[in-house]
Amino acid sequence: MKVAIFASNMNFFEEIYKEICKKHEVRLFVEPVVNLPFGRSRIHNILRKKQMTKLMAWADVSFFEWADQNLVDATKYNKHSKIVTRLHSYELTTYADIVDWTKVDRVILVSKIMQKRFLDKFPNYSNARTSVINNVINVDKFNIPENKTLNNNLGVLSSLVPVKRLYDLILAFSEIKKEKPDLKLIIGGGEQIGEKRYPMALMELIDKLNLKESVIFEGHIDDPHEWFKRIDIYISNSYWESFCVSLHEAMSSGCYPLVHWWSGAEEFVPKENIYLHNHELKQKVLDYYSSDENIRKDESDNFRNLMVDRFGEKKQLNEIIKVLESV
Known part of the structure; x- marks a missing residue:
């Protein structure tokens, strides 16, 4: 053909x-x-x-x-x-x-x-x-590192654009940090062409909140697989997503997911991992860090297994080719 x-x-x-x-x-x-x-x-x-x-x-x-x-x-x-x-x-x-x-x-x-x-x-x-047909996730590339330990890092991997609601996440993080001062919020991803005001507003906000040492902007990430190794909890705080590739790569890498209730979020993560209000996010973050180490490990393994079940064996690749061949 x-x-x-x-x-x-x-x-x-x-x-x-x-x-x-x-x-x-x-x-x-x-x-x-x-x-x-x-x-x-x-x-x-x-x-x-x-x-x-x-x-x-x-x-x-x-x-x-x-x-x-x-x-x-x-x-x-x-x-x-x-x-x-x-x-x-x-x-x-x-x-x-x-x-x-x-x-x-x-x-x-x-x-x-x-x-x-x-x-x-x-x-x-x-x-x-x-x-x-969901996006393709390479579960062989994104996997749980050996001897994964807590780093006290929350993470987001996205462009610095309003739809990702990073401004709101930083405000929520400032409240969480009052309860757990050793936390950091690591943001990977750069500016989007034509969108200058939002990144500027983010920098101004962390200055006002005195969070320059705790909210870290790392720019474009060349190797997400390595980046995810440092992240304990991956947060998707968007108001709109279609699939959110980085969320799935994070789960495949053993990160614990917390997802704002954008429409369709329940298609990808359990209800227990979805929040609507900032106080719910705060409680879920604190609960995770106060939980037993074995429970956290089981959670990582469960999400990893979920990703393998959904995306292993080139399922999405084969489904797309099947559509092309049957049209």
Whole structure:
């Protein structure tokens, strides 16, 4: 089978791409580059359309990783192949309204909550043409380190953007620290292009709270596997998530998860690990550190086993390929 791949961002897609390449003939769309002093945009659009339509005419299936501008443009052109897309999250509120969904044969959603959001927004799209397939988690890479010990570190791995509610988490942490002064909050992840005010506000907040020694911003993390080894409790304090890859990698690495009740959180962690208010987060953190060492170890093992059951043996990779082959 000939598969054309359109991926504006390879995040969360590298392993899937490699697996598709093993089993089928694949061509990857490359955005044309135009280096001219004038008419650059017009010429780029002409070349882009020509290359996209040529590639889709070659393919049996065109796969769009992210339901973004690539998919918008593809559904404007004459249809030459089956079209499958994987919609993650932000596309639902940015690009989805201008996609011609009548030309899209299958939509892969990364969670049940994203499937519900999609079908609520597009009720005429057949539920039978959607599939829920979680993101791929490499449970062989993310595992519990030998002789894991407490480090008194709470951790978050995310971009410094409002949706992650890091500002609110720092305020909550300041209250938790009054009860347990040796705690630190480690934040991995950098600024997002175009978002400067939020990172500045975070720095100003820790200055006001006198937490410069306790709230540590570590910027972009090149090796999350090593980073998770230092984290006892991983906190997802977002108000919106579709899946939250870092949360699952943390659980696979033996971190104890605490998750704000964003819609769909119960799909991934037990009710006992979900909080709504800051005082609930505080109590859950303190309870964890006051619990017996054997209980904490059992919790780590249980979450690790849960991840292996869900993501081991290339389950998600095989499910995605099955969709491509059956469309």
